Amino acid sequence: MHIEKTEEGYSLIRNGEKFYIKGGATNAEYLEELKAAGANTARIYDTLYLQRTLDKAHSLGLMVVVDIPIPKYYNNLKYYEEREYFLLVKEKVKNLVEKYYDHPALLYWNLGNEIYYPYIYKSTNFFSNYNELIDLIHEIDPNHPVSTSTIGANKYRVLTIITKSPQLDFISFNAFGNLSRFSDLLSPISPIWDGPHVITEWGVNGPWESNFTSWKAPIEETSTKKAQLIKERYNNYLEPIKKNGSLGNFVFYFAHKIESTPTWYSLFKENKLKTEAVFELENIWKETNRIYKGPRLDYILLNELGANKSITLSPDEEVRAEVFLPGNFDQQLQYQWELRPESWYKSHESKVLTEIDFKKDENIVKFNVPKKEGPYRLFVYLTNETEYFATANIPFYVLNPSDEE
Numbered sequence: 001m002h003i004e005k006t007e008e009g010y011s012l013i014r015n016g017e018k019f020y021i022k023g024g025a026t027n028a029e030y031l032e033e034l035k036a037a038g039a040n041t042a043r044i045y046d047t048l049y050l051q052r053t054l055d056k057a058h059s060l061g062l063m064v065v066v067d068i069p070i071p072k073y074y075n076n077l078k079y080y081e082e083r084e085y086f087l088l089v090k091e092k093v094k095n096l097v098e099k100y101y102d103h104p105a106l107l108y109w110n111l112g113n114e115i116y117y118p119y120i121y122k123s124t125n126f127f128s129n130y131n132e133l134i135d136l137i138h139e140i141d142p143n144h145p146v147s148t149s150t151i152g153a154n155k156y157r158v159l160t161i162i163t164k165s166p167q168l169d170f171i172s173f174n175a176f177g178n179l180s181r182f183s184d185l186l187s188p189i190s191p192i193w194d195g196p197h198v199i200t201e202w203g204v205n206g207p208w209e210s211n212f213t214s215w216k217a218p219i220e221e222t223s224t225k226k227a228q229l230i231k232e233r234y235n236n237y238l239e240p241i242k243k244n245g246s247l248g249n250f251v252f253y254f255a256h257k258i259e260s261t262p263t264w265y266s267l268f269k270e271n272k273l274k275t276e277a278v279f280e281l282e283n284i285w286k287e288t289n290r291i292y293k294g295p296r297l298d299y300i301l302l303n304e305l306g307a308n309k310s311i312t313l314s315p316d317e318e319v320r321a322e323v324f325l326p327g328n329f330d331q332q333l334q335y336q337w338e339l340r341p342e343s344w345y346k347s348h349e350s351k352v353l354t355e356i357d358f359k360k361d362e363n364i365v366k367f368n369v370p371k372k373e374g375p376y377r378l379f380v381y382l383t384n385e386t387e388y389f390a391t392a393n394i395p396f397y398v399l400n401p402s403d404e405e
Contacts, residue, residue, distance in 0.1 A: 001108065001144050003169055003196050003247070010170075010196035012145075012247045014063075014107070021107075021248020022285045023065070025201055028053040030255040030268065035060045037278060038285030041107055043067065043200060043250045047096060058105035065200075065250070066100065067110045067149075068093055070133070073126055074116040080126040093133050094140070101141035108145040109137055110172060110200065117150060120160040127164045134167040145169035149200045152178050153185035162193050170247065174201035177209035179237050183244065199238065199249035204229050207260040213395050214310040215375055217342050220264055222392040224296045227276035234284050251281060258343070258350050261377065263391050269381070273389040294388025295331055298324045300380060302394050311396040315371040323363040323380055323392065334383050337365050342375035342395060373400045 004013050011018040023041035024034045028049065034042055041063045044053055050066065057064045070089055071079040079085045093111075100106060111133060118126055137146050148165075149172040150157055161171055175182050179202050186193075204226045207218035221229070230251070238249050253265040256272075267278050279292050302321045305311050313319060325331065337358045343350035353376075359366040370376065375397050382390040 003145060005196075009243045010245050010247060012107075012196075019063075019107075019248075020242070021063075021065075021198060021250070023248060023250035024254030024267075024281075025250045025252040026254040028056055030272075031056050031060055031062060033268070033272065033274075033278075034254055035062055037254075037282040039254075039281075041065060041248070041250070042254075043110070045069075045113065050096075050100060054100065054103045054105045058103070062105065063107040064105045065107050065110055066096075067113050068096060068137075070112045070115060072112075072115045073118055080129050081124065086125075086129045090133060090136065094136060097137050097140045101144065106144055108147060108169070109141070111137065111146055111148045111168075113149045113200075114151050114174060115148065117148070117157055117161055117165075119156060120163055131165055131167055134165060138167065147172045147198065147200075149174050153182045155186055155189045158186065158193060159189055162195070170196040170198065172198045172200040174252075175199055176201070176203060176252075177205040179233055182237060183241060194245055196245050196247050198247045201252040202233065202238070202249055203252045203265060207264060211308060213307065213375075213397070215397055217344075217375055217377070217395040218260055218264075219307045219395065220261055220393055222297055222299060223263070223275045223277070223390045224298070227280050227292075230277045231280045231284070234281075254278075254281075260344060261379075261393060262340075262350060263379070263393065269389055269391075273383065274387055276388060276390065279388065292388075293384075294386040295333055295382035295384050295390035296326055297380075297382055297390050297392055298326055300324070300378075300392040300394050302378060302396060307394045311394070312399045313369050313396055315373065315398055315400050316368050318366060318368050321365050321367075321378055321380070321394070323382070325363065331382070332384050333363075335360060335363065335365070336381040336383070337367075338379045338381075339367070339370075340377050340379065342377055369396070369398050371398075373398050 002013050004011050021041045022039045024039050025043040026034055043065045045067045054064055079089050118124055134146055147170050151174055210218040254267050256266045256268045256270050259265055267275050300323050302311055303319050339353045339356045340350050356367055377393050377395045379393040
């Protein structure tokens with residue numbers, strides 16, 4: 001495995017042939033779905049059951065990018081500034097690489113995800129210690145490249161990395177809303193660096209890039225809108241950079257996970273029903289143009305208000321929510337409603353409130369909001385006879401007037 005520069009740009013060479021990454025950031029549970037959708041590579045963060053994951057990927061004909069977990073610089077200084085702690089990190093990296101370096105499913109190593117690589121002017125032992133880890137990996141495994149994932153397209157950090165850690169084979173980027181500006185942000189340093197790279201995470205806008213309610217709850221797009229964004233961002237921003245150093249990309253997140261909400265990044269439901277975005281990705285990866293027949297929706301209102309109105313309600317108040325659908329799309333839908341406390345980034349707090357009594361009438365539901373004051377989020381899931389689902393949610397705040405002075 002190596003990187004080759006030609007007149008057409010950079011290419012990752014595997015078994016003597018060019019290999020362009022069509023990937024998903026995922027976990028072992030969704031490798032079959034990833035392969036079926038037409039991808040060729042999985043990015044794996046969890047190394048706990050890595051042997052099983054690599055073996056499964058190999059049996060499916062998938063390659064794997066293995067993230068090597070190391071402490072983030074900004075809040076774990078001792079692991080880079082104090083030798084005794086750094087040696088603990090080095091030993092873990094050594095053990096991981098020695099165990100898996102010759103696995104046939106391994107594509108390359110990703111040494112740290114968003115570790116907040118410090119800027120060039122920083123006086124720190126980080127640079128020499130981090131480079132020691134790169135050299136260690138190359139020494140054990142000279143046959144697989146080493147990269148690291150950084151946030152967005154920060155030209156100052158890129159210049160620091162190529163100056164301080166030239167041993168890295170290429171740089172990787174996690175880019176969400178700023179994917180549209182990726183090339184423009186890096187163009188000022190193109191005379192110095194226009195090297196190979198991978199987009200290791202891309203997809204819809206992150207919660208930090210969204211609009212917010214007055215209590216700082218991020219407002220989430222519908223699954224229908226997200227599918228449109230996935231298609232547009234691939235065609236408009238990822239396809240054009242294939243000849244500008246791109247070795248490929250990984251959509252985030254090709255599985256189910258709770259982060260901000262259970263649906264923000266998830267391309268699947270817990271039961272493995274697919275979002276429309278999976279359909280669009282399959283069209284992209286397989287270069288097909290199939291017509292989507294799964295559920296779609298336009299938006300959801302609560303008491304005739306949208307999420308941007310920062311809806312506040314009284315305890316135990318009966319409310320009415322309505323889902324609005326595309327007018328020219330016959331769907332034969334079933335509706336599932338659920339209410340969760342707002343969790344922000346705390347996944348353990350995003351539990352469904354089972355005591356809510358939903359009075360359903362097709363696309364309309366009535367229910368009494370919780371008596372406990374605080375932020376909540378109403379979710380709706382639409383299904384039909386396909387393997388897909390559509391979803392939307394709307395945040396609201398229960399405010400107890402009796403608590404006011």
